[in-house]
Amino acid sequence: MTEPILQVRDLSVYYNKKKALNNVSMDFHPNEITALIGPSGSGKSTLLRAINRMSDLNPEVTLTGAISYNGHNIYSPRTDTVELRKEIGMVFQQPNPFPMSIYENVVYGLRIKGIKDKAILDQAVEESLRGASIWDEVKDRLHDSAVGLSGGQQQRVCVARVLATSPKIILLDEPTSALDPISAGKIEDTLYGLKDKYTMLLVTRSMQQASRISDKTGFFLGGDLIEFGETKQMFLNPKHKETEDYITGKFG
Numbered sequence: 001m002t003e004p005i006l007q008v009r010d011l012s013v014y015y016n017k018k019k020a021l022n023n024v025s026m027d028f029h030p031n032e033i034t035a036l037i038g039p040s041g042s043g044k045s046t047l048l049r050a051i052n053r054m055s056d057l058n059p060e061v062t063l064t065g066a067i068s069y070n071g072h073n074i075y076s077p078r079t080d081t082v083e084l085r086k087e088i089g090m091v092f093q094q095p096n097p098f099p100m101s102i103y104e105n106v107v108y109g110l111r112i113k114g115i116k117d118k119a120i121l122d123q124a125v126e127e128s129l130r131g132a133s134i135w136d137e138v139k140d141r142l143h144d145s146a147v148g149l150s151g152g153q154q155q156r157v158c159v160a161r162v163l164a165t166s167p168k169i170i171l172l173d174e175p176t177s178a179l180d181p182i183s184a185g186k187i188e189d190t191l192y193g194l195k196d197k198y199t200m201l202l203v204t205r206s207m208q209q210a211s212r213i214s215d216k217t218g219f220f221l222g223g224d225l226i227e228f229g230e231t232k233q234m235f236l237n238p239k240h241k242e243t244e245d246y247i248t249g250k251f252g
């Protein structure tokens, strides 16, 4: 068994007094896809935002517990959150390309780092767009606006933008739920294809998606992690009644 790349220990998250996540502990191993499932409001997005410290941006949020990335406490005062968010990238439900060209979207993070060498940028664009399975569709119009692409293409450009910053972990918050089924399938295949290189945490409402591509699944309910384990095991033989009810569509 490999060492976990990410460990969440006894994590509780509050919005003011309201507890949104209750004493959650999870380990994530390299090159695993973990699906996070559960009804709306169960704390899935709150967990993702704690992991890349996006929750710092909300002054109402307080946390207790610990999160470590490669053995380092990400809440240490020495953590550079800009660097952290490159190592732990995020893709959102609504595709959010910047209003600029496809090319500039992908190299955005590299430009901020001060990289100017055209050969390096060109190479990063091609590699990232290939990684996001969209190179062939856009290679002849890299300088067109990303906003003019279809929703599914925009989402793959957003995946490419994250890949260009060389993350180790990718957090995906319902990345396909705003897309039509064909575009959703392309994203799903893309994510599966990235498994060899990245560790992914995927919030999804689709039980089919979770069972098709994830290695592990965590089921959340009311801020509690009810059940966490191998996806196959959980879908075939859930240990808790609530898990069974949720995955068979009895609520949610």
Ligand SMILES: Nc1ncnc2c1ncn2[C@@H]1O[C@H](COP(=O)(O)OP(=O)(O)O)[C@@H](O)[C@H]1O
Pocket (backbone or CB within 6 Å): 015, 018, 019, 020, 038, 039, 040, 041, 042, 043, 044, 045, 046, 047, 058, 060
């Ligand atoms: N910015 C916020 N301010 C106050 N409460 C919030 C905020 N975001 C989420 N919550 C609350 O925290 C709980 C968990 O929400 P969330 O993490 O968004 O759940 P999920 O992603 O599973 O739908 C919910 O009760 C939600 O209302």
Ligand SMILES: [Mg+2]
Pocket (backbone or CB within 6 Å): 044, 045, 046, 173
């Ligand atoms: Mg959410």
